[in-house]
Amino acid sequence: MAGKKVTVVISQGQGKNPTKRQLEEDLAAALIMEPDCDVSIIPHLYDLTPDHTGLLFLKSIPGDLVIAAWLFPRAARWVLDRNGVKGQPGVSLLPAADDEEDAAEPEDAPADAQARALGAWDVPHRKIYCLDLRQQADYRVYRDEVRRISRECSVQTVDLMSWIQGSPQAAQLERYLHPQGANPAPAAAAEEDPVRRRWYPVIDYSRCTNCMECIDFCLFGVYGVDSVDRILVEQQDNCKKGCPACSRVCPENAIIFPEHKTAAIAGADVGTAAGLKIDLSKLFGAPSALEQAVLERDVELVADGRDAVGATVGVPKRQAHKPVTRDALDELIDGLDQLS
Amino acid sequence: MPADLVFMMGKYEARIPGDRLYAENHLWLKSQDAGPAGQSRFQVGFTAYSVRLLQDVYFLSWSLDPDSPVRHKQEIGEIESSKAVSSLYAPRDGRVLDFNAALLQDPSAINLDNYGTGWLFEFETGETLLTPPDYAALLESGWEATQRLIKGQMND
Structure with a gap:
């Protein structure tokens, strides 16, 4: 199952913090050289309106996805979910400043407390890995993690194959983009504007x-x-x-x-x-x-x-x-x- | 002058000077002079207990102008240290008269001399404050919850 590429999307930080920009650029430059990954940069994920090209691009990605953002992974995951970019949470092994017992799949194996939770619904088999860019200062740590994820993804051929056959993505997305009667607020008039800061739960x-x-x-x-x-x-x-x-x-x-x-x-x-x-x-x-x-x-x-x-x-x-x-x-x- | 008290934070001795009063949010208030009728004026600063939890203070900012009326628990500023970030809140209903301007340039006096030159602001209030023994008792009763909070957040 060679040639399976993982898509990496870097979500830029808000503002013009030069340290953040540098990390984003260094990481992008490093990933362009990687044979098994496609890399793209979008504005800050949280600020994207539903019709922003960055979000449309995210929705169009069929396979495994790595998103690197200046957000907590849990926040990034549910911002994506809200916008119809769904997937199984991939477990990142990104080394933390003091290494914990992993980011241990908070939703894969819900404890008692989560037993009553709604849970995400209609989630395709592909995986979404959320990397928190605030965690490490060195882009190479993220590059190495992407390499690891890329290997992990290309090994799981069974999952991928079964998923690719089904191609549920378009229909599912349509349903999430237009849930019955309850459309997520359309971006009123802001459509052509550059990304503005937003605030919502x-x-x-x-x-x-x-x-x-x-x-x-x-x-x-x-x-x-x-x-x-x-x-x-x-x-x-x-x-x-x-x-x-x-x-x-x-x-x-x-x-x-x-x-x-x-x-x-x-x-x-x-x-x-x-x-x-x-x-x-x-x-x-x-x-x-x-x-x-x-x-x-x-x-x-x-x-x-x-x-x-x-x-x-x-x-x-x-x-x-x-x-x-x-x-x-x-x-x-x-x-x-x-x-x- | 009443003797200073000491609260043991593990092995660290947090001193509670006997010459001033305290508020539940770990500030000391040292009487300056009488204000208008029924009001007293205080210099206000962090107790040794708070400074020990904060450690090196990097940044301090106030969200209101000098001479502003405040309500108890109203947010009045923010602090960042090597160990923590926190909003800061008014200790009582009253009036914030002025801030220690020196700290805005260099907050290190908070660490070096928290009961003296590291004072934060001048405050006028007519409300009742905690005595040193009251404050020591409060620390005693809250210490376990504080440790839980810190451990919970730091995962160690």
Whole structure:
């Protein structure tokens, strides 16, 4: 099964940080020389509108895909999923600053806590590997990882063959691009503009239990449900820039804001936060997650000329009587809360 | 002057000077002079406990102008150190009068002299604060959760 190429897409950082640009360019230059990979560069993945050529290109890639982005892998994966670029999560063996027990397949082998989760649906057999460019400063580390992935992919001939025969991609994509009645917000008028910064939630369906707390809490109409009542981000551009309130009320920590400064909200994985700094905000007097969510929502309501509602509307209640199964990320978040 | 207290963070001795008051978010408040009726003016800084957790401070910024009224827990700034990032919050309802301008150029005084030249801002409030024994008791009760938090985030 020689000649099977893996596609590598480098998602550029926002802004013009020269260090980041250099890493992107060095990596691209190195990968062009690799016989078994096709390399492309797109603007920052999170900022792409549905009709941006970068996203159309991503959707057109049939086989295994490596995406290198300035995002947590979990965030990158679910941004892609949201945009109809689906695949099995590939396990990256990228060496972390202090090597953990891998990024150990957070969704392949769900623990008890994920047993009630919706999970991703209609996922083709191809693999998507998400590499976090913030993890290492040397492009050669990423090049070597791409080589390793490339070997891994070309070995798995059975999977690939069965997948290629089926060619489910186009039909599936069509379905995801146009889910019944609930089209992800089209890029209103911004179509020809260069990529602008965006801000919207991304749902991690490997954690989401469809509990609907987010749709209750958000008063800006960001959330909706599809034809089978699965929660989805329906009007993403209604979302208020900088406001991560729904993520704070989500009982499963399933809502990611990839650009938020708090790692847990930006999609850090349990066990892969290596090299990141500790957030001591709780220690220095940050309000509780719910208090803060309520404050953040009120600020945005007032900015819109509406009345602040405080904690009178949409605060979590559906979970009150349910037994809770927990995992390490829950522990981490609650550890923060106990410090007030 | 009341004697200083010490809180043991593992083997590290976090000193709690007896000549000032404290807030739950690990700031000290040292009385300067009486403000308007019912208000007191304080110099405010990080306790040894907070500095030990932060370690070398690289960057400090404030998100409001001097002489601004603030609510308890309102976000007022941000700090980045070798070990941590954090937002900073008002210790009580009150008024932030002025900031220590020297720290904005070079925050290293926070590490070198956190109870003296490394003060952060001047603050006016009429609310009740913690005494040194209150603060020591608070550290005692929160130490396990703090360790869990740090270990949880650092995976060690």
